[in-house]
Amino acid sequence: MIVVIKIGGALIAKNFNNVIKDVANIVSNYRDKYTLVIVHGGGPQINETLKEMNKEPKYFTTPSGFTTRYTDQEAIEAAIMVLGGKNNKRLVEALQKLSVNAFGFTGIDGSILEAIRKEKILVMINGKKIMKRGEFSGKIDKVNTPIIEFLLQNNYLPVIGSLAKSKDGDIVNIDGDRAASNIAAALNADILISLTDVEGIYKDFNDKSSIIKSINSHELEEFLDELEGGMKKKAHAALEALKIGVQKVVICSGLTETPILDALKNNRGTVIH
Ligand SMILES: Nc1ncnc2c1ncn2[C@@H]1O[C@H](COP(=O)(O)OP(=O)(O)OP(=O)(O)O)[C@@H](O)[C@H]1O
Ligand SMILES: [Mg+2]
Incomplete structure (x- = not known):
């Protein structure tokens, strides 16, 4: 079965080695059962890169309550350095060291991910709706699968950084969770595993015993407004994945020793179906 794994940036910083070892173990010992694709x-x-450039990262809240990065010219430069460079190549390097034939690229390469650029975004500033221009982010519109399929058929492990190509050919930043959802759907994946830095979705974020073990998309849709921050976006992306054809989405902690194998074997975290 095809398994798409989304690895968040926070997790890359916190539990890199275990995640890599887990992937390598699955590739060498469960090759007949699971075919992996990584989206990061x-x-x-x-x-960090922006700070090294003496620039401040900028975030806004949209009128519907999503926190979103303002990807200006400087931010897209930093995103290219990280998603097409350091994060992608360090993942590939670490996997190659464990004999996994990882192949890293972003959505601009081979025009694999196409997006509609959001040239302007409506944001809330001091309670007022303001239009911000010069935005280099996009909403994923199309996944061109032949190269990914070629890689899978030839036992490469695709490692995909979340950048895409706009209609005008510009590189745009795309949300990693939504990229993973769209890639999973385009590949008819059986499961999308979103590894993050919490156990899953909590009913009440301040009560760690309120973890939701299983939820269907209708229930999650009702609950969406209660969620905040990154989890709101992630839940939204999970619903999108299910809507466009992914069988099952698991949101779980990537901070354990074998996070992916655990998610595949024991239905850990929050299972959305
Ligand atoms: N009800 C909730 N249950 C779980 N997490 C929540 C909830 N509400 C808000 N959160 C926040 O959502 C965060 C997870 O989303 P976040 O976007 O930070 O991680 P990620 O998607 O794994 O990483 P990245 O965005 O860097 O790729 C949690 O760390 C937590 O702080
Ligand atoms: Mg996130």
């Missing part, structure tokens, strides 16, 4: 982000590393 790089939020914290983009912020």
Whole structure:
């Protein structure tokens, strides 16, 4: 079965070695059962790169309550360095060291991910709706699968950084979770595993015993407004994945020793079906 794994930037910083070892173990011992594709982000590393450039990362809240990065010219430069460079190549390097034939690229390469650029975004500033221009982010529109399929058929492990190509051919930043959802759907994946830095979705974020073990998309849709921050976006992306054909989405912690194998074997975290 095809398994798409989304690795967040925070996780790359926190539990890199275990995640890599887990992937390598699955590739060498469960090759007949699972075919893996990795999609990664790089939020914290983009912020670090911006700071090295003496720039401040900028975030806004949209009128519907999503927190979103303002990807101006400087931020897209940093995103290219991280998603097409350091994060992607360090993942490939670490996997290659464990004899996994990882192949890293972003959505601009071979025009694999096409997006509609959001040239302007409506954001809330001091309670007022303001239009911001010069934005280099996009909403994924099309996944061109032949190259990914070629790689899978030839036992390469695709490692995909979340950048895409706009209609005008510009590189745009795309949300990692939504990239993973769209790639999973385009590949008819059986499961999308979103590895993050919490156990899953909590009913009440302040009560760690309120973890939701299983939820269907209707229930999650009702619950969406209660969620905040990255989890709101992630839940939204999970619903999108299910809507466009992925069988099952698991949101779980990537901070354990074998996070992916655990998610595949024991239905850990929050299972959305
Ligand atoms: N009800 C909730 N349950 C779980 N997490 C929540 C909830 N509400 C808000 N969160 C926040 O959502 C975060 C996870 O989303 P976040 O976007 O930070 O991680 P990621 O997607 O794994 O990484 P990245 O965005 O860097 O790729 C958690 O660390 C937590 O702080
Ligand atoms: Mg996120």
